[in-house]
Amino acid sequence: MEQLTWSAVLLLLALSVRETLTQRIIGGQEVERYSIKYQASIQYNRNHYCGATLIRPQWVVSAAHCWRPAQLIQVVLSEHSLVEEEGFEQVFNISKILVHYSYNYKTFNNDIMLIKLSEPAKLNAYVQPAPLPEDDTPALPGYTTCKVSGWGVTHIYSYFLSPVLRAVDVQTIPYCHNYYYWRITDNMMCAGSRFGGKDSCQGDSGGPLICNGNLEGIVSWGISCANPYFPGVYTQVRMYVRWMDWIINSDNPNN
Known part of the structure; x- marks a missing residue:
């Protein structure tokens, strides 16, 4: 009986996670026309x-x-x-x-x-x-809310770009090495959602990550999209x- 109950709990959890991921759009929501001027x-x-x-x-x-x-x-x-x-x-x-x-x-x-x-x-x-960080711009605290935008795919495993510009709010993820180990360098930063479902994806590459009004990141790479275990990796603009x-x-x- 205990084994059956635990299996039921696992099934319910799996269905809940699946529903959460399918309800969210990777690329966020369509932005107001011409509002992202950069x-x-x-x-x-x-x-x-x-x-x-x-x-x-x-x-x-x-x-x-x-x-x-x-x-x-x-x-x-x-x-x-x-x-x-x-x-x-x-x-x-x-x-x-x-x-x-x-x-x-x-x-x-x-x-x-x-x-x-x-x-x-x-x-x-x-x-x-877009403004760039300056020498005296403070370092970004972990879990700073930032905005990433682009025309990338809007669903996991999709091959179709969004026909309109979209944006989504993500958070900077500290200790990026914990997710990707030796692949992360000081020139990179991670951003996404601790619960998954929010991320940049194919077609968004090269696009902007804006934090506190400055261009802080460039969409670079990652494993899968909107995966809670693998946040998006961005080129850290202030290093350049x-x-x-x-x-x-x-x-x-x-x-």
């Missing part, structure tokens, strides 16, 4: 495949694993729907791409790249750069602010 879409043949973040009028930052030859891709700002032309999009060819010199494609360490647009974006009510400033400030404006 969000960029990297596209190949006008098909979205990675996110990015506008940080200067002529520069966006993304994940290095999103690299493609510059002549094959475009960056789109003020994008909301991927399936309709809304009239506010700003579409740019690429002037140059600079992948971090120490990027390791096997471990995803230093998973960051800068993209220079063919011309400066027109800053307006729909397009504005000086590198980005050096690249941008030393750039030849004619190139």
Whole structure:
């Protein structure tokens, strides 16, 4: 009788967890149109495949694993729907791409790249750069609420991107090594939900994680999606602010 009762409890718990996961959407909820003014879409043949973040009028930052030859891709700002032309999009060819010199494609360490647009974006009510952390910006406490956004898949094991921009609130997860052991470096941070069900996923790569108003993370990698045992791993942007400033400030404006 005791064994039967324990089995019933396990079955009830399994059904409860399954219901929780299927009710939640990985990509969160559709955002108000053009409310995430720094969000960029990297596209190949006008098909979205990675996110990015506008940080200067002529520069966006993304994940290095999103690299493609510059002549094959475009960056789109003020994008909301991927399936309709809304009239506010700003579409740019690429002037140059600079992948971090120490990027390791096997471990995803230093998973960051800068993209220079063919011309400066027109800053307006729909397009504005995201602030970066500064030297005196306090460290993020564990379980800080942050927002991640993108057009990535909205269901576990799905292959279909969201047709509209979505966002979800996640929390920074301290002691990331406890989840991924030796794979985590000081250049990475984890964010998600302690209960699962909230996460970035395929198609969100390269997109922004905004904490306390600053760009703190870039969607990089993880095991599965929305898994309570494996939070999303992000490139820790504050480790690269000086590198980005050096690249941008030393750039030849004619190139």
